[in-house]
Structures are given as C-alpha cells and as structure tokens.
Amino acid sequence: MSLLAPAGLATLLLLPVIVVMHLWRVRYRRHDLSSTLLWSRVLTETPLRRPRRLPTRFILLALQLAALCCGGLALARPAWVAAGQHRHLVAAVDTSLAMSAADGPHRRTRLNQAVGDVQTLIDHLSPGDTMTLVDLGTEPRVLVTSDDGAALSRALAQLHQGYGPSSLANDGALLAGLTTSGGARTVADIFVPIGTAGPVVRALRVQVAPLAVHTLGASAADRAVANLSVACEGGRCEAFARLINTAASPIGVRVSVTVDDGRGPPQQGTREVTLAAASSTPIGLPLPRGARTVQLRLDGHDALTADDAAWAVVPTPVRRHVLLVTNDAASPLALALRAIPNVTLTTVADDTTYNDGMTQRVDLTVLDNTGPDIQPPGNLLVVNPANGAGLFTLGGAVSGSGSLTADAADPLLAGVDLSSLVVSTATRVRVPPWAHIVVDADGVPLLFSGVVGGRRVAVLTFDPRAAATSNASNFSSLLAFPTFLQGAVTTLAPAPSLAVPTGARAAIAVGRQGAPWLQAQTGRAQALPSSGDVAALPPLRAGLYTYNGGAGGVGQLAANAMPPTDPGAPPGPDVASAAPPAPTVIAPAFLTPLEGWAVLALLGLFVLGAEWWYYVRRT
Amino acid sequence: MKNLASLGGRWRSIGALLTGDTAAPDDPNVLLDSAFLRRLESLQLNAPHAATAGLAGEHASRRKAHSVEFADHRNYAPGDDFRLIDWNVYARLGELCLKLTQARENLAVHLLIDCSASMDWGHPNKLLYAKRVAAALGAVALASYDSVHLGIFSDDVHGVLPPLRGRNAVGALLGHLRAIQPGASTDLARSISSYCSQRSRRGVAVLVSDFLTPGGQVEALSYLGRSGLRTMALHIIDAQEERPRLNGLLELRDCETGELLKVGITPDLLRRYEAQFQSWSDEVASTCRTQRAQYVRVSTVVPPQTLILQTLRHDGLLR
Numbered sequence: 001m002s003l004l005a006p007a008g009l010a011t012l013l014l015l016p017v018i019v020v021m022h023l024w025r026v027r028y029r030r031h032d033l034s035s036t037l038l039w040s041r042v043l044t045e046t047p048l049r050r051p052r053r054l055p056t057r058f059i060l061l062a063l064q065l066a067a068l069c070c071g072g073l074a075l076a077r078p079a080w081v082a083a084g085q086h087r088h089l090v091a092a093v094d095t096s097l098a099m100s101a102a103d104g105p106h107r108r109t110r111l112n113q114a115v116g117d118v119q120t121l122i123d124h125l126s127p128g129d130t131m132t133l134v135d136l137g138t139e140p141r142v143l144v145t146s147d148d149g150a151a152l153s154r155a156l157a158q159l160h161q162g163y164g165p166s167s168l169a170n171d172g173a174l175l176a177g178l179t180t181s182g183g184a185r186t187v188a189d190i191f192v193p194i195g196t197a198g199p200v201v202r203a204l205r206v207q208v209a210p211l212a213v214h215t216l217g218a219s220a221a222d223r224a225v226a227n228l229s230v231a232c233e234g235g236r237c238e239a240f241a242r243l244i245n246t247a248a249s250p251i252g253v254r255v256s257v258t259v260d261d262g263r264g265p266p267q268q269g270t271r272e273v274t275l276a277a278a279s280s281t282p283i284g285l286p287l288p289r290g291a292r293t294v295q296l297r298l299d300g301h302d303a304l305t306a307d308d309a310a311w312a313v314v315p316t317p318v319r320r321h322v323l324l325v326t327n328d329a330a331s332p333l334a335l336a337l338r339a340i341p342n343v344t345l346t347t348v349a350d351d352t353t354y355n356d357g358m359t360q361r362v363d364l365t366v367l368d369n370t371g372p373d374i375q376p377p378g379n380l381l382v383v384n385p386a387n388g389a390g391l392f393t394l395g396g397a398v399s400g401s402g403s404l405t406a407d408a409a410d411p412l413l414a415g416v417d418l419s420s421l422v423v424s425t426a427t428r429v430r431v432p433p434w435a436h437i438v439v440d441a442d443g444v445p446l447l448f449s450g451v452v453g454g455r456r457v458a459v460l461t462f463d464p465r466a467a468a469t470s471n472a473s474n475f476s477s478l479l480a481f482p483t484f485l486q487g488a489v490t491t492l493a494p495a496p497s498l499a500v501p502t503g504a505r506a507a508i509a510v511g512r513q514g515a516p517w518l519q520a521q522t523g524r525a526q527a528l529p530s531s532g533d534v535a536a537l538p539p540l541r542a543g544l545y546t547y548n549g550g551a552g553g554v555g556q557l558a559a560n561a562m563p564p565t566d567p568g569a570p571p572g573p574d575v576a577s578a579a580p581p582a583p584t585v586i587a588p589a590f591l592t593p594l595e596g597w598a599v600l601a602l603l604g605l606f607v608l609g610a611e612w613w614y615y616v617r618r619t
Numbered sequence: 620m621k622n623l624a625s626l627g628g629r630w631r632s633i634g635a636l637l638t639g640d641t642a643a644p645d646d647p648n649v650l651l652d653s654a655f656l657r658r659l660e661s662l663q664l665n666a667p668h669a670a671t672a673g674l675a676g677e678h679a680s681r682r683k684a685h686s687v688e689f690a691d692h693r694n695y696a697p698g699d700d701f702r703l704i705d706w707n708v709y710a711r712l713g714e715l716c717l718k719l720t721q722a723r724e725n726l727a728v729h730l731l732i733d734c735s736a737s738m739d740w741g742h743p744n745k746l747l748y749a750k751r752v753a754a755a756l757g758a759v760a761l762a763s764y765d766s767v768h769l770g771i772f773s774d775d776v777h778g779v780l781p782p783l784r785g786r787n788a789v790g791a792l793l794g795h796l797r798a799i800q801p802g803a804s805t806d807l808a809r810s811i812s813s814y815c816s817q818r819s820r821r822g823v824a825v826l827v828s829d830f831l832t833p834g835g836q837v838e839a840l841s842y843l844g845r846s847g848l849r850t851m852a853l854h855i856i857d858a859q860e861e862r863p864r865l866n867g868l869l870e871l872r873d874c875e876t877g878e879l880l881k882v883g884i885t886p887d888l889l890r891r892y893e894a895q896f897q898s899w900s901d902e903v904a905s906t907c908r909t910q911r912a913q914y915v916r917v918s919t920v921v922p923p924q925t926l927i928l929q930t931l932r933h934d935g936l937l938r
Contacts, residue, residue: 028870028881034740034860035831036873036880042895043882 004595008075014068022061063611070604074597088130090178090188091118093159095137096166097503098193098564103218103303110216111161114191117214121189122152132178136190138164138503138539140171142178163306163541164503165562168192169200172207179208187212195220195246195565217303221247223275224307224563225255225296229499230287230314237287237314239294245275246565254299255283261290270299287314293544293556304564306502311544311558317342318495323376325350326368332465332476333368333383336485343489363493369463379456379492384463384471385427391457392435395428397471400462402442410438411491412449412458416480423473426462435459449492454531456492499558502542508557510535518547518557647747650754650793655924662759662927665938666726666823666849691719727782727822728760728767729848731814732799735773736875737831739801741857743919749827749855750796751923756825757792759927759937761785768822769795772810773802779817804875808835811842821847826912829855830903831875840910850912851936854903858920861896863889 003009033039093099099111108116118133125131125147133143133155144155168190179186188208192201194217205211228241245251252274260266267288275281287294297309319342324334329347338345346362350370365376371386380391387394400423406413418439426446431437435450435457449458464475475481500506510516510528516535519525521544528535528547540559548554651659695704695715705718730753738746757767766782769792783792807828824843830836830852843850871880882888900916907914915934917926931937 028868030872031865031869032740032872032874034737034745034829034857034873035875036871036878037831037833038860038892038895038899039871039880039882040878041899042888042892043880045891045895 004077004079006076008077009072011072011075012069014072015065018064018068019061022058060611060615063607063614067604067607067611070600070607074600074604076597078596078600087126088132088186089121089125090132090134090175090186091121092134092136092171092175092188092190093118094166094168094190094192094196095135095159095162096168096193096564097163097306097561098166098195098304099216100161100163100306101193101217101222101303102305104216109161110193111159113216114214115156115159117191118156118189119153122149122156125149125152133159134174134178135159136166136168136171136192137162138167139505140167140174142174162503162539163561164501164539166192166196166564168196169203172204175204175208175211179211189214191216193217193220193564195222219303220565221302222304222307222563222565223247223251223253223298223302224304224561225298225310226280226307226560226563228294228296228310228312228558228560230294230312232315235289237291239285239287239296239312241283241285241296241310243273243275243281243283243298244563244565245277245279245281246563248277250274250276250279256295256297256299257285258295258297259287259291260293260295261288262292263290292316293558295544306542307561307563309542310560311542312560313498313544313556313558315495315498319344320363320489320493321346322489322493323348323362323365324368325365325370325376327370328368331368332481333366333485336476336482337366337489339482340486340489364489369468377455380458381488381492382457382459384461384468385429385459391452392432392459393430395430397425398428398444400424400426400441400444400446400471400473402444404439404441404446406439407437410449412438412447412484412487414487416484416487417478418480420478421473421475421480423462423471423475425471427471429459429461454534458488458492496555497557498555499560500537500540502559502561503539505539506537507534508537508547516548518545520545647744648797650751650796651758655755655927656758656789658924658928659755659758660762662932662937663763664726664728664756664760664765664823665935689718689720692716693719725784726760726763726765728757728765729770729814729822729824730757730767731770731772731811731824731826731828732796733773733805733807733826733828734771734777734799734802735805735829735831736801736803737805737829737873738855740874741859741919745829745855745857745919746799746801748917748919748923749853750799752853752917752926753825753827754793754796755923755927757783757796758789761788761792766822767792770814771799772807772814774804774806774810776810776813776817777802779814805832806835807832808838808842811839815842815846815848822849824848824850825853826850827853827855829860836903836906837910840907840912843912844910850907850910852903852907852912852914854900854914854916856900856916856918858918861918862893865889 093111093114095111099114100109102109104110104113122131128147130145130147131152132145133152135141135143143158144151146152146155175188175190179188187210189212190204191214194215196215201213204213222244223246224244226242226244228239230237230239232238239257243253243255252272255271255273257269257271258266259268271283271285273281273283283296285294285296291314293311293313295309295311302308321344322337324337324345324347326334326347327350328334334345334347337343350367362378364379364381366381366383367385368383369386375391385392385394404418404421406418423441423446426441426444429445429448431445431448432450432452434452435448437445437448438458439445439447445461447458447460449456451457462471462473462475464473464481466472466474466477475484494509496510497506497508500508510530516528516530517525518528518537520541526538528537530536542559542561545557545559546554547557692705692708693716695717699717703717703719705716708714708716708718732749732753734746738749753769757769760767761783764785766784767788768782769778769780771777780795805828807830811826824846826839826843840850840852865884868883869881871882872878873880904914904916913934913936915931915936917930921930927937
C-alpha cells in the first residue's frame with residue numbers, strides 16, 4: 001500500500017487533541033440516591049474494582065478516534081498496489097540541437113540513443129506501471145501519459161530532432177509538477193547531452209526528486225560558427241562572425257568562405273585560423289561588391305555538424321510604398337515624405353474610396369488631417385486625427401503648450417530634437433491600452449504609438465503646419481520634422497528580416513499582396529500562415545532560405561544555429577542558487593489502481609453516524 | 620356496621636372538597652379520590668387482639684360491660700351485681716346465673732409516618748405514597764369510629780396531633796397529611812421512643828417507613844410492643860432502590876446525609892447491590908417478626924388502591 005497524499009496524515013495530529021478533550025471532560029456524574037447505606041455495605045464487602053465495561057464516554061471516544069482515523073487515512077489517499085509494481089515514470093528527452101551530435105556507437109545521434117533507452121524503459125514497464133513522455137526541446141511539451149506500451153512507443157516515434165537551444169533551464173517546474181502529481185512512487189528520468197551546464201542539472205535535482213539524469217554523448221568538445229552578420233557602409237560590406245572552440249586544447253581550422261552575388265558562380269576562399277582552447281575568436285571578412293549572400297564553413301568534421309556553418313544575407317536598400325491621404329498635396333508632410341530615400345509616395349484625397357489594390361501595395365498609410373470612417377488596413381501614421389475610427393477615442397481640443405516630456409529611447413524619436421517644438425493646441429485623445437505615450441505636454445499626449453492586431457500605429461495629435469486652422473504647431477519648420485518622418489517610415493514599416501535562429505518559431509513582416517511562402521535551398525516551397533502583416537515561420541534547420549515576403553518581393557533569409565556551448569556568451573543567471581519555482585500541477589491521466597479513499601471516507605461517515613446514534617441514545 | 624354511604628351527599632362532598640374527583644394521580648395534593656374513598660367505607664382494621672380505647676366504638680372489647688349485646692352466662696358469685704342476674708334462667712333451672720353482655724369500644728390507630736429526606740425520593744415519591752397509604756388507612760379507621768393519632772417523625776417526632784375521631788375528621792386528616800414536609804435524617808429508635816412516651820393508650824400502630832437507617836429498627840419496634848400497640852410495619856420501597864439502572868462513573872450522593880460515594884458501575888456490582896438489598900430487606904422483615912409486628916413490603920410501583928383493597932386485605936390487616 002502506498003499513500004498518494006501523505007500530507008493528509010497530518011490530520012491524525014488531532015487524535016491526541018480529542019483524547020485530551022475527553023480526559024479533561026471525564027468526571028464522575030452526580031447521582032442522587034435516597035441512601036448510600038446499602039452501596040456502602042456493598043463496597044465494604046467488595047473492594048471497588050476497575051469497571052470491566054467501558055463507560056459511555058470511552059465508547060464515544062473510541063468511535064470519534066476511529067472516525068478521525070478513517071478521515072485522515074482517506075485524505076492520505078491510500079492506494080493498494082503490490083510491492084515493486086505500479087510505478088509512474090516520467091521520461092523526458094532533450095531534443096535540442098546538441099542532441100543531434102552523432103558521437104554514439106555506430107555514429108548514432110544522441111537523440112537516437114535516448115530514444116533507444118526510453119524504449120527500453122517502456123519495454124520493462126510492469127503491468128499497471130504508467131509513463132509520461134516529455135519532449136524537452138526548445139518548446140517543451142508532454143507527449144503522452146499511458147500504461148500502454150504500444151501507445152508510448154507510438155508517441156516516442158513522434159520525438160523529432162530539434163535545432164534550437166535547450167529549454168532545460170526552465171523545465172524544472174514542468175517536471176516537478178509531473179512528478180508531484182504522479183504520486184509517491186514516481187521516478188523522473190531525463191536524457192540530456194553531455195556538456196549540459198552543471199548548475200542547470202543541480203537546479204533540476206533540487207526541484208525534481210527523485211531524478212535520474214542520463215548524459216548522452218562521448219565528448220562535449222565542439223567547434224562552431226556563431227553570430228555571422230554583414231554590415232555595409234559606403235558601398236563596402238564586411239562579414240563578421242565568431243569562431244568557437246569548446247575543446248580543452250587549441251585547434252587549427254580552415255574556414256571556407258562562399259560568396260554569391262546571384263549572377264554567376266559563387267566565389268570561394270579559405271583562411272586558416274587557430275582557435276585557442278575554450279575560446280571564442282572573432283573574425284572579419286571583407287565582401288566583394290554585389291555580394292548577396294555569404295556562407296562560412298569550418299572544414300573537417302566534428303560530432304555536432306549543425307553549427308559548423310553559418311549563412312548571412314547582405315542587406316540591400318528596401319523600397320517602401322507609402323500612401324498619403326490628404327487634401328493638401330503640397331503640404332510639408334508630402335514634401336518631407338517624398339524626400340525620404342527609397343520611398344515611393346502615393347497621394348490621394350481623403351474622399352477617395354480605398355480598394356484592395358490600393359491598400360495591398362503600400363507598406364505605410366499616412367492619414368493627414370482626415371479620419372476615414374473605415375480605417376485602411378496595414379501600418380498607420382495618423383496626423384492630427386479627425387476621428388479615431390475604432391482605434392482610439394477623441395475629445396475636444398486641449399492646450400499643448402505645456403512642458404514637453406519625450407521618451408527618447410523610442411525608435412520614433414531616434415535623432416529627433418523636439419526642444420524647439422511649440423504646439424498651440426492638440427486633440428484630446430484617450431490613449432488606448434495597446435499604445436504608449438511617446439511625447440506629452442503636461443499630460444496631454446502629443447505622440448503615441450503601439451501595435452494592435454499586428455499593425456503598427458503612431459498618432460500625432462497636432463498638425464505640424466504652422467498655418468493650420470486648428471492644432472497648429474511649428475513642427476514642420478523644424479529640422480526634426482523630416483528626421484521624425486524618416487524614423488516613422490522605417491519603424492512603422494520595418495525592413496524584412498534577414499536572419500532567424502534555428503529550431504524556434506519566428507515571425508517575419510510581410511506585405512499583404514500574394515501568399516507568402518518559404519523554400520530551402522534544396523527543397524520545395526511551403527506556404528506560410530500569415531495574418532496579412534506577419535507570417536509565421538516554422539522551426540527551421542540551419543541554412544539559406546528564399547521566401548516571398550509580399551511587397552518586398554522575393555527575398556532571402558538565413559537560419560543559423562546557436563552553438564550549445566558558447567564561451568563568449570555572457571554568463572546567465574545562477575539557476576542553482578535561485579529558489580525553485582512553484583511546481584505547475586499537471587494531472588496526468590494515468591491510472592492509479594485501487595485507491596481506497598472513498599471506502600475510508602464512507603467508513604468514517606458510518607462510524608461518525610454510529611457515534612451520533614450512540615450519543616443520542618445515551619443522552 | 621353502618622354504611623358510610625348513608626351519610627349521602629355530605630360524605631361525597633368531603634371527598635370532593637379535599638381531593639377532587641378529577642384530580643391527576645401524580646398531583647401531590649391529591650391523597651384520596653372520591654371513588655376510592657367510597658370503597659374504603661366497607662373496610663375495617665382487623666385488630667382482634669388489639670386493646671381498645673375504652674370509648675364506644677365498633678370493636679369488640681375484651682371487657683364485659685353493660686350492653687344490649689349478649690355475650691355469655693356464668694354462675695352467680697357473692698358480690699356480683701344482683702341486677703345482672705338472669706331471672707329467666709333461674710325460673711327455668713333454679714340456679715342463679717349472671718347474664719354477661721359484650722362491650723363495643725373504639726380502636727386507637729396510630730399512623731406513624733417517616734418523613735425523612737430519604738422518603739422524599741423516587742418516582743413516584745415515596746413520601747407521597749406513604750401519605751396516600753396513611754390517608755387511606757386513616758379514612759378506614761375514621762369510618763369505623765376509631766380514633767386516629769398521627770405521628771410524623773424523621774430524626775425525632777415533629778408533631779403530635781390531637782386524636783381525630785369520626786367520619787367528619789377525614790378532611791382534617793388529609794389536611795394534616797398534606798402539610799407534611801420532608802425532614803432531615805432518620806433516627807427511628809429515638810423518634811418512636813419519644814412518641815410512645817407521649818402516647819400511653821393502646822391500639823394499633825401503623826409504621827410507614829423505608830427503614831433506610833443504619834440501626835434502631837429493633838429498638839423502635841420494641842418500644843411499640845411494650846407500649847401495648849399492635850404494630851404493622853409498611854416498608855416502602857422504590858423500584859430504583861430494588862433494581863437500580865445505573866451505568867458509568869457515578870458519584871452517588873445520599874440525599875439524607877449528603878454523603879458522597881464514587882463508584883464505577885459494572886454489572887457485577889449491580890448484582891451484588893441487588894443481593895445486598897434483598898438481604899437487608901429480609902433482615903428488616905425478620906426484625907419485625909421477632910418483635911411481633913406484621914411486616915408488609917410495599918413497592919411504590921403498586922398503586923395505593925391495590926395495596927389497600929387487595930394486598931392488605933389478603934394479608935389480613937384489613938377486613
């Protein structure tokens with residue numbers, strides 16, 4: 001027999017309390033007699049002996065103690081199982097990038113070794129035993145809880161190699177919840193790659209008990225290319241990366257560089273580099289003009305090949321399409337927008353009826369002193385709004401001459417000096433929950449921005465023109481005005497991403513025309529789920545991808561792996577000394593045979609009823 | 620014997636006035652009811668050898684006296700009263716014989732009631748039961764034109780009332796009985812000796828008591844016998860005294876002395892108590908017989924009517 005909730009036995013601490021209460025209350029009951037003459041004679045002839053029959057109070061005491069014992073045992077949830085059987089196992093397998101290293105026997109990957117070990121555990125489950133399978137990849141998930149070996153094997157077959165970083169440092173709460181809800185006879189087995197940080201394992205041992213850690217792999221030595229990026233200035237581009245060596249001895253590697261300009265065959269070159277032991281060595285490579293992609297690869301082989309190469313896309317100027325809705329085509333706003341490089345400006349009157357063709361071709365819509373009943377889709381810059389059109393609520397005019405407070409860290413104000421800004425009045429706006437105030441004058445919001453429904457929105461509550469009939473200001477006459485507009489265009493209509501990490505879900509900004517798709521260098525194109533402004537990327541393996549991003553047309557995207565061990569990375573938090581988080585209680589649907597709490601609870605109620613009946617009958 | 624019913628409405632009015640026709644049986648103020656009182660008219664104390672009080676009554680006297688009721692003849696002896704010579708016998712037989720007649724005298728009935736605290740216990744209350752029995756016996760005596768003497772005692776005689784005589788005294792008797800209050804402890808010997816020293820007339824003594832006293836029964840009965848009183852002892856017993864239904868840990872308190880006794884009740888102890896009670900009860904009965912007193916054990920479970928009309932008649936105390 002085992003107790004699934006031993007804390008329930010704490011109820012039995014009330015037993016001595018009841019006994020003490022009875023001892024305190026036990027006393028001789030007074031009974032009046034006509035004479036004690038005969039009783040005295042009886043007691044004189046027969047010495048008073050201890051009563052053989054228990055007095056009424058002792059019977060009541062026994063019944064009350066029995067009822068409390070039944071209740072306490074019921075709360076402890078006893079389960080009758082045979083010794084050594086009916087265990088619950090939690091098998092958790094790390095499926096992060098490090099588990100793809102093929103350093104096992106017959107060059108099996110660590111994940112394959114872990115799958116084989118878990119299958120062995122499944123095969124050795126006794127009848128009635130249950131197991132919970134957990135995927136501890138980048139996004140941990142519980143695969144199945146069952147006592148059926150076939151179901152467990154099918155779930156184990158669904159365990160796939162991931163290419164993202166490990167989430168092991170944050171999985172303690174999940175494992176603790178699973179082991180706690182599994183009962184007293186629960187054992188957790190986790191399968192992690194060699195080289196897993198010691199503090200992480202120690203923290204898991206603190207949170208999860210009992211825990212068996214199975215380390216997979218022959219060596220934690222790894223060499224990798226990390227943080228490959230390209231920076232261009234003055235028409236010249238240079239690639240930067242870090243070469244990582246986690247081995248205990250220095251190594252010499254040859255770095256192969258492949259540059260593709262998209263017009264002819266890729267240009268290749270090599271460089272010999274010596275990497276110190278447990279070091280991170282930066283490397284810079286100037287790129288030829290016209291280069292569009294660059295690849296760095298460490299020649300030779302190590303166990304973990306997924307991080308031996310990295311790709312980068314050379315950034316190119318992005319042309320943005322801006323739609324300006326205004327009745328003043330010669331306003332300073334139109335002039336400033338038209339002057340921004342790589343911006344195609346389309347100007348329409350505010351009585352223009354929007355159509356899908358018009359709105360799907362723009363990256364940013366600027367509403368100047370207008371408030372259409374139906375807001376156009378996509379990113380918005382609203383200047384001196386006439387109505388909120390469901391995005392925010394307008395009030396009347398309010399003085400904007402107070403002292404200005406600006407959030408200088410906001411990207412909208414990058415390089416913008418508003419010290420000379422003078423605003424006569426502004427439109428009173430109730431700032432919606434999705435937005436934050438960027439500039440305000442004594443509490444009156446002058447500029448706020450935020451993201452709602454995947455669209456970026458910024459609102460200027462005053463007119464930048466000094467000659468405006470209402471809410472006039474001197475903003476258009478300041479040098480900060482075109483700077484602000486350029487920052488607004490790049491912030492509200494950002495350039496598409498050029499790189500994403502592997503193994504993790506990511507999102508890229510796309511245009512609304514067409515259906516976005518993604519294609520690896522070798523493979524078929526796959527459609528991407530999109531909300532119109534954002535498309536979701538599936539977990540990617542390392543490599544170079546081509547995608548159709550909408551307004552920007554076809555682009556390229558690099559997915560690079562993060563090395564499991566990076567000596568150059570900043571130290572993370574000390575997870576070993578951190579207090580373990582409260583376990584998340586997850587009730588797995590496994591079977592616990594023959595729980596006896598219901599029987600005990602009924603028995604306790606029966607005894608309690610008998611005690612009540614006896615008390616009523618006696619009194 | 621004249622029928623009390625001949626008194627007609629007056630007799631009934633006394634019963635109704637003092638007891639009520641519809642009073643509840645548990646009412647402590649009700650000692651007799653009218654129906655029971657009417658049935659008592661036909662009864663008489665059976666005291667053939669009891670000394671009479673000398674006054675006219677309905678009990679045959681031991682002495683021969685002037686009367687119209689013929690008793691016997693005897694030969695004339697010098698000194699006899701000539702007026703008693705039966706001249707008809709002399710004419711027939713030629714011998715001088717005296718004509719003897721039987722005197723009818725009344726009986727002195729002494730109702731001695733124990734009103735100690737031990738009597739004020741039980742269900743029904745033993746003292747109330749004793750009052751009802753005494754009232755019934757007193758009514759029987761008064762209906763026979765006997766004189767009724769009421770003695771109330773506990774540790775001593777609390778009151779000696781003047782003798783009651785005649786049927787009209789039933790009301791007074793009931794009033795005296797109703798006024799009895801429970802007293803203190805029991806001292807049977809002292810009380811009876813004190814009573815006997817105040818009452819020298821012979822007759823019948825009815826001692827109503829629970830006899831729950833460490834001693835003194837022999838002395839008390841001896842005093843009564845030496846006083847020429849024919850004694851009837853009515854031993855009042857409550858059912859709980861005979862077979863107590865107790866359990867658990869008890870602190871027994873003597874309601875007469877206040878003595879406390881702690882006991883843990885067990886079936887064995889109850890059995891021993893019941894045996895002890897039977898032994899003690901037999902001891903009291905034996906003492907009564909030794910002192911030539913009639914002993915009747917009375918349980919309060921038995922209604923007073925049943926006791927008077929059946930038990931005492933069966934035992935020959937009433938006829």
